[in-house]
Amino acid sequence: MTTGSSTSPRPAASPTAERGGLLLENVTLTLGDGDATVTALDDVTLEVAPGEFVAIVGPSGAGKSSLLAVAGGLTTPDSGRVLLGGVDITRASGREKARHRREKVGFVFQTGNLIPALTALDQLRLALDLAGRGSDPRELLDRVGMGHRAGHRPHQLSGGERQRVGIARALVTRPAVLLVDEPTAALDRARSDDIVALLAKQTHEAGVATIMVTHDHDVLHHCDRVLSMVDGKLSAEE
Amino acid sequence: MFLAWRELIFARARFGLMGGVVALIAILVVLLSGLSSGLVNDGVSGLQRLPVTAFAFAEGTKTDSAFSRSTVTADQAQTWKGRDDVADAALFGNTLVNAKATHADGTETPIDLALFGVEPGSFLAPAGLGDEDGIVVSQTVLDEGVNIGDTVVIDRLGTRLKVVETTGDQRTFGHVDVAYLPLRTWQRIHAGAGPDDEVREGAYEEATAVALRARDGKEIDLSGGDAAAGTTSMTLEDSFGASPGYTAEISTIVLIQVFLYAISALVVGTFFTVWTIQRKHEIAVIRAMGASTGYLMRDTMIQATVILTVSTAIGFLLGVGGGSLLTRTAMPFDLEAAPLVLAALLLVGLGLAGAAAAVGRIVRVDPLAALGGQR
Secondary structure (H helix, E strand, C coil), X not given: CCCCCCCCCCCCCCHHHHHCCEEEEEEEEEECCHHHCEEEEEEEEEEECCCCEEEEECCCCCCHHHHHHHHCCCCCCCEEEEEXXXXXXXXXXXXXXXXXXXXXXXXXXXXXCCCCCCCHHHHHHHHHHHHCCCCCHHHHHHHCCCHHHCCCCHHXXXXXXXXXXXXXXXXXXXXXXXXXXXXXXXXXXXXXXHHHHHHHHHHHHHCCEEEEECCCHHHHHHCCEEEEEECCEEEECC | CHHHHHHHHHCHHHHHHHHHHHHHHHHHHHHHHHXXXXXXXXXXXXXXXXXXXXXXXXXXXXXXXXXXXXXXEHHHHHHHHCCCCEEEEEEEEEEEEEEEEECCCCCEEEEEEEEEEECCCXXXXXXXXXXXXXXXXXXXXXXXXXXXXXXXXXXXXXXXXXEEEECCCCCEECCEEEEEEEHHHHHHHHCCCCCCCCCCCCXXXXXXXXXXXXXXXXXXXXXXXXXXXXXXEEEHHHHHHHCCCHHHHHHHHHHHHHHHHHHHHHHHHHHHHHHHHHCHHHHHHHHHCCCCHHHXXXXXXHHHHHHHHHHHHHHHHHHHHHHHHHCCCCCCCCCCHHHHHHHHHHHHHHHHHHHHHHHHHHHCCCHHHHCCCCC
């Protein structure tokens, strides 16, 4: 781990109760139409508490990405309910969902998906500009070990560094829910372990409810709970 | 604003290239605007500076030949003068002639003149007009080397005229310099009578048109007057079309300008279409982060406004700088503020319309595309 201080700079007051984590309740999602329909999510129920780090593993096409899309308000499920930080977003309009995303959700994408034009610090500032609130971006960059690279653009950063900036960008708005899509897909083993350890530490410190979708079984020991997804069904990993 | 500025700086080479194209178009627009103003002045400044609201020509006169074909009589002028909405009406003669100016030192300069025959003391007459053989010329005649006091001899007829005064400004008609002369002298020349010839009967009753001036704040009832006087009248602006070549010149330049505006709008629209497609994945990420489409569209429109304003300003500065050199040449070129401001607004406005058409694509970018491994 290369994070800065070990003491959490967050206020001591319990963020858990006021933010409320993530709840998916009997969520079903069918993709495609006509004969080519696929059940991406089959009666999925999942509760992630604030400060809990849940991993979801499973083969490609099992519905892992669909689960992130539904949890993050990018896709509306056919049935069931989605609660973000205690707010039901299932039937919200596109405009409201966008507002919930910028205020309550942090996304971490496969390769960081940083904006090429922006420096590391400005990636965080963009998220703050969208959400209209959040924490000190410099301090957060320090905490993910990127303080010394604040002025660098994505093409000047390594894959692991990009992912660290991506994590800081997702957390800077103090979201209730952190949705992480294959964070180690483009990283070697040692870096993968660093990144997932960082995610675990930030999840616990920030009290955010985190779901990580991954293929990488070597990093699962950092997670509080591991679930497996096959053909749209979610079950506990043996 | 946050993203717009940083992207502009980051992609400055791309934005700079597009801005360069817009700036070059802006230069062309300035030059054409100057040429257009110059041609208007060269074609009809003599008419523009007449204190006239409308002209009444002979009945049935077509616009394109009005000044060369029409003949009206003093009776018709009287009829017009008697109408309530007409403040004043006077006979106006117009003929193009070739002549030679003889200078004090005996040398000669060939000149073309548009003779404006007006009654001395009428509302049409410029200061200094009075002597039977005295002419008042456009400033442009003096620019060609003719001086006050020089003698001007009309070719073939041999009529001798004397330059007694200048109007002090440019007055041209159909690219030919204007010379005012007393109506009676104009009638002799128009009738083809030399100094010693008899003038045919009725020539002193005739002129090209009746010049009309409306009462203050009133419009002249042209069709009513036409019916009473047996004329065909048109407003001063409409009569510009009777200036030789005027309509063809202006419509050619307007056509080129329309094309330039269209090209500019298309270039800007194409640029922002490609720019949006290039950033498709990025836009998906920002939308997944919760940006509204309005936020992203505003962002692109800010970029379009900045790049259009800056490059149009640069183009106009270069165009006006280069154009001011042209105003000193024989080319009909005049830079005038009003058409230039209009052209700048059109260039920026149509460019923004092009960009606006392109940013519609942002709506179609699915934030779901941010998930998965497209990169």
